[in-house]
Amino acid sequence: MPAPASSSASGSVMRNLLRNGPFLTLLLVAIVWIGASFFSRGFGTYGHLRYILELASIIGIVAAGQTLVVIGGGIDLSVGAVITVTAITLPMLSPAWDPTGIFGIVAVLALASLIGLINGIGAAFLKVPPIIMTLAMATLLQGFLVIVAGGSAVSVENAAVIWLGSARPGGIPADILLWVAVMVGVLLLLHRTATGARFFAIGANSIAARLSGVNVERTTLLLFTLSGFFAGLAGLLVLGMNRQGYVGIGDPYLLTSIAAVVLGGTSILGGAGTYAGTIPGSVLLVTITALITVVNASPGWRNIMFGGLILILLLLSGREKQR
Amino acid sequence: MSTLSSREPLFWAVQRQRNRGVIGLFVVVIAFLALYAYLFPGLFTLGGFSKFTQNWFPLALVAMAQTLLMMMGGISLAIGPLVSLGAVIAATVMGTAFGVTGAIVAVLLAGLVVGGITGAIVSYLRLPAIIVTLAGSFIIGGIALIILPRPGGVIPAGFSDFLAGHTPAAFGLLVVIVILWKLYLATPLGLGIYAAGDNPIGAFRSGVAVNRVRIATYALSGLLTTLAGLFVAAQTGSGDPVIGTPFTLNSIAAAVLGGVSFLGGRGTMRGALAGSLLLSVMINVMFFLGFPPVAQYIAQGLIIVGAVAIPQFTGRWRRS
Numbered sequence: 001m002p003a004p005a006s007s008s009a010s011g012s013v014m015r016n017l018l019r020n021g022p023f024l025t026l027l028l029v030a031i032v033w034i035g036a037s038f039f040s041r042g043f044g045t046y047g048h049l050r051y052i053l054e055l056a057s058i059i060g061i062v063a064a065g066q067t068l069v070v071i072g073g074g075i076d077l078s079v080g081a082v083i084t085v086t087a088i089t090l091p092m093l094s095p096a097w098d099p100t101g102i103f104g105i106v107a108v109l110a111l112a113s114l115i116g117l118i119n120g121i122g123a124a125f126l127k128v129p130p131i132i133m134t135l136a137m138a139t140l141l142q143g144f145l146v147i148v149a150g151g152s153a154v155s156v157e158n159a160a161v162i163w164l165g166s167a168r169p170g171g172i173p174a175d176i177l178l179w180v181a182v183m184v185g186v187l188l189l190l191h192r193t194a195t196g197a198r199f200f201a202i203g204a205n206s207i208a209a210r211l212s213g214v215n216v217e218r219t220t221l222l223l224f225t226l227s228g229f230f231a232g233l234a235g236l237l238v239l240g241m242n243r244q245g246y247v248g249i250g251d252p253y254l255l256t257s258i259a260a261v262v263l264g265g266t267s268i269l270g271g272a273g274t275y276a277g278t279i280p281g282s283v284l285l286v287t288i289t290a291l292i293t294v295v296n297a298s299p300g301w302r303n304i305m306f307g308g309l310i311l312i313l314l315l316l317s318g319r320e321k322q323r
Numbered sequence: 324m325s326t327l328s329s330r331e332p333l334f335w336a337v338q339r340q341r342n343r344g345v346i347g348l349f350v351v352v353i354a355f356l357a358l359y360a361y362l363f364p365g366l367f368t369l370g371g372f373s374k375f376t377q378n379w380f381p382l383a384l385v386a387m388a389q390t391l392l393m394m395m396g397g398i399s400l401a402i403g404p405l406v407s408l409g410a411v412i413a414a415t416v417m418g419t420a421f422g423v424t425g426a427i428v429a430v431l432l433a434g435l436v437v438g439g440i441t442g443a444i445v446s447y448l449r450l451p452a453i454i455v456t457l458a459g460s461f462i463i464g465g466i467a468l469i470i471l472p473r474p475g476g477v478i479p480a481g482f483s484d485f486l487a488g489h490t491p492a493a494f495g496l497l498v499v500i501v502i503l504w505k506l507y508l509a510t511p512l513g514l515g516i517y518a519a520g521d522n523p524i525g526a527f528r529s530g531v532a533v534n535r536v537r538i539a540t541y542a543l544s545g546l547l548t549t550l551a552g553l554f555v556a557a558q559t560g561s562g563d564p565v566i567g568t569p570f571t572l573n574s575i576a577a578a579v580l581g582g583v584s585f586l587g588g589r590g591t592m593r594g595a596l597a598g599s600l601l602l603s604v605m606i607n608v609m610f611f612l613g614f615p616p617v618a619q620y621i622a623q624g625l626i627i628v629g630a631v632a633i634p635q636f637t638g639r640w641r642r643s
Contacts, residue, residue: 075453126632129585135572136624143620255457268451300468307461314450314458 022277024316025264029284036291050173052286054241057179060282062234062253063260064186065116065227067278070261071190072223073203073270074130078119079231079257081141082112083250086235088149090245094158101158109232115141116228120221130224138254145247153246156239165240175237182230186275199223204271256285259310284313345582345594347634352597355604362611369489376494377487377558379603381406383497384551385570386577386599387504387592388544393578395540396520396587397445397452402548402574404464406567408433409552411467414476414562423482430553431546437463438545442538460571467564476562486557493554500547504592512539521588576623577602580630 033049062079069076086108093111094104115137122133156162167174190196198219201209210216234253239245264281266273292305365371385402392399399405409430416426441459445452486492507513515536518526527533551570556562581598583590605626609619 122628122632126628126636128628128631131585132575132579132627132631135575136627138624139572139620139627140624143617143624146617146620258454258457262451262454268453298469298472300465300472303461303465303468305465307458307463307465310458310461311444311450311455314454315448 022265022274022280025277025280025284028313028316029280029287032284032287032291036287036294048290050176052290053176053283054173055289056283056286057173057175058234058237058241059253059256059260059285060179060279061182061230061237062257063264063278063282064182064275065230066257067261067264067266067273067275068186068190068199069130069223069227070258070266070268071203071270071273072199072220073206074123074220074223075258075268076116076119076134076224076227076231077131077254078115078134078137078141079227079234080250080252080254081138081145082115082228082231083235083238083253084145084245084247085115085141085250086112086232087239087242087245087249088145088154088247090158090161090236090239091154091156092148099159101160101162104158105160105236108236109229112232112235113225113229116225116231117221119228120224123224124217124220142247149247153244155244161236161240162243163240164236165243175240178233178237182233183275183279190275195219195222200271256282260285263310263313285310288313341591341593345591345597348580348582348594348597348601348630352601352604355601355608359604359608359611362608369491373489373491373493375607376491376497378607379600380493380497381551381554381558381570382573382577382599382603383596384500384547384554385574386581386595387500388547388551389574390578390581390583390590390592390595391516391540391544391547392452393583393585394520394587394590395516395537396523397537397541398575398585399441399456399459399541399544399548400453400571401441401456401460401463403567403569403571404460404467405434405437405545405548406552406555406570407564408437408463408467408470408567409549410556410559410566411471411476411552411562411564412549413553413556414478415470417479417482418477423479427553430549434545434547434549435542436545438548439538439542441545442541445541446534446537464564471562471564474561474563474566476556478556478560478562480560483557483560486554501592501596507543512536516540517588519587573602576627579627582634 062083066076066079089111090104090108093107094101098104119130119134119137122128122137123130126133128136164174164178169177190199198209198214201212201214202216202219206216231250231253235250238249238253242249260278260281261273262268262281263284264273264275264277264279266277288306288309292302292309295302295305297305360366363371366375385406389399389402412430412433413426416429417423419425421429437459441455444450444455486496508516511531512535515526515531515533518529518531519533519536523533526536548570552567555566559566577599578590578595579598580601581590581594581596583595583598602623605622606619609622614622
């Protein structure tokens, strides 16, 4: 039914805002933060919020690639393994002749992008469904990692990575600044370029996109390469914060990246969504984890609370359209 | 009259159609089985056959559970934790006054209830299955950890010997389950699985109770999964809250090897069973050939991609 012309403009703005996934998620984050600061002393302090944002920047950067892939109608289950690969191989790829560590970073990011590219080749040319291709890639990488690392932890000497994990230019942690740069880049790519429009097109209907002249294969390759790149970037941050890498270090980021994307209102079916929702989604996830840690329950209850809260939050932003 | 006389040929025509996609897989499975029998001639003794089928049994069950959902256009990422839940319930209840019978009832009921709730959330709250079961995997894993925080519990030796001893009881149980599946497929709820997976809106308009089909399928899938957990508990003689973890990926891998599509409406249970058998034999063969566990990961990854990519290529050659 069309709205009567007399209905106030402010009413429709309100309604649009309430239907806007990113805004709802942002509102949720604010409510949770304000609520939590009443119950838990120190939760709302500047230091704690900064720490939460630092943790969220890792999830946010992994989820940037995941958002792009999901919008393009796929899913990337190999991001956790790529983070681990980055963390394990960085010390090996950082030669002694380069004290800045830039070479190591470039080499590792190239490796992560290459893994993403192979995922893309599987999805685009071998026509393997992305969920299987990336799952198989994760299994494969796990095998290679055990060969390369042999189960022992590696510590990082790379100066640039350590700087990334600890520096605070202008009082703001470097990883948050990096996340802001990623935000700007991804949002511009998605919503202001033809390439971004192609991502949405192949996610909504890849046959229609092909018939309209979109090079579906090339776009798919780009999507998965970007996802590998962002996972590698997040791996550098993880390494910078932890100062050591071990097999399995990236595993927790797989589920959280997907959850952040869906909490942000991006449709898991592809073709609709925005990174603007994933950003508060990432912050929300880290906040929930922090809250659950504060409650000080047994590991079992912590898992139940985490899953239950995600499920409840999904009701607000992750529901499919009525049929 | 004509409908009656054409009924029998139609049945076989349908079966032929269904077998067409999986014949290549059957050939590969038989080849691997032959290789395994050559490496390990003990397969043909009663004990060897029993042990072999016991290794396959839980994987076959979770592959069936995953296939049920995938044929309906769903998926579950909570298979592993649900296997663990079945195992810990079995190991805790068997030591109490309820005994073995009570434990079996509790395990099966837990599967039905957890599956039913998942199905209800997916169909009535319209949340994507992949993310519901992702969140569900945390909740179910958490419940398993609360019931049994560390490996332990009691499984009576008699029960272990019956299911996982030197008798092919597991294989017999699998045959019974497959026959029951055939019967279920003949009911409206069973037929609805394919209809709801292929085109839910079309199925709904043709009078299929899509929501009821979904909930029943998720419940059934949960039942098969916790049953696998019960068996794993009997096999290991105790309950372990994280023992099921590898089953999530393996169930998907087996179903995909068996030619079941993620898009729903396509795939056969015989394919999924053959896929799980192939995976199980492959792991056994690599173990006997002395492959390190690492090589098994890599081989598994390559085989899964190959299993999906090769039919695509042969299909393209046939068309061109």
